[in-house]
Amino acid sequence: MTIYSVSDRDTEAAGKALAEKLLARIKPDNSLVIAMSGDLGAGKTAFVRGLAAGLGVNTRVTSPTFTIVNEYPGSVPLFHFDLYRLSDAEELFDLGWDDYLQRGGVIAAEWSENAEDAFPGDTVRVRIDKTGENSRHIHIVLPPGLE
Ligand SMILES: Nc1ncnc2c1ncn2[C@@H]1O[C@H](COP(=O)(O)OP(=O)(O)O)[C@@H](O)[C@H]1O
Numbered sequence: 348m349t350i351y352s353v354s355d356r357d358t359e360a361a362g363k364a365l366a367e368k369l370l371a372r373i374k375p376d377n378s379l380v381i382a383m384s385g386d387l388g389a390g391k392t393a394f395v396r397g398l399a400a401g402l403g404v405n406t407r408v409t410s411p412t413f414t415i416v417n418e419y420p421g422s423v424p425l426f427h428f429d430l431y432r433l434s435d436a437e438e439l440f441d442l443g444w445d446d447y448l449q450r451g452g453v454i455a456a457e458w459s460e461n462a463e464d465a466f467p468g469d470t471v472r473v474r475i476d477k478t479g480e481n482s483r484h485i486h487i488v489l490p491p492g493l494e
């Protein structure tokens with residue numbers, strides 16, 4: 348599915364809609380994983396802000412660039428990863444990635460291309476392409492079973 352965005356708000360709304368669509372499918376011992384790719388400034392963090400809103404997170408979402416992961420409590424917790432500075436998937440496992448996968452929240456990971464091996468088969472894929480100053484194409488691919 349491709350969503351055409353012409354503003355931050357559109358991109359946030361796309362994230363919110365995705366969270367609302369998937370909320371009921373999250374199991375307590377199996378986090379929903381959303382792998383996000385797209386250049387710097389594409390709108391990945393904006394999309395995650397929307398995800399947070401859809402999950403009932405009230406805290407302002409900012410980029411976790413310097414911490415790798417931010418945790419936000421909500422009706423289901425949101426774990427917001429930014430893998431921009433990650434050197435390899437192993438570093439992610441050292442951070443307790445396997446535990447995050449089992450915590451029954453939503454994992455949204457920016458720069459997933461930096462740890463491709465870490466993502467489970469049933470990962471939701473979101474790629475944002477910058478097509479103009481304010482225009483974006485948001486490509487969302489749901490794994491079988493979540494469609
Ligand atoms: N349609 C759009 N969707 C998302 N962000 C947009 C859009 N148009 C302009 N922007 C701007 O692009 C930047 C996106 O930043 P951010 O969400 O932090 O990107 P990323 O996390 O991919 O690096 C912001 O400055 C935002 O205002």
Ligand SMILES: [Mg+2]
Nearest residue numbers: 391392410457
């Ligand atoms: Mg970002």
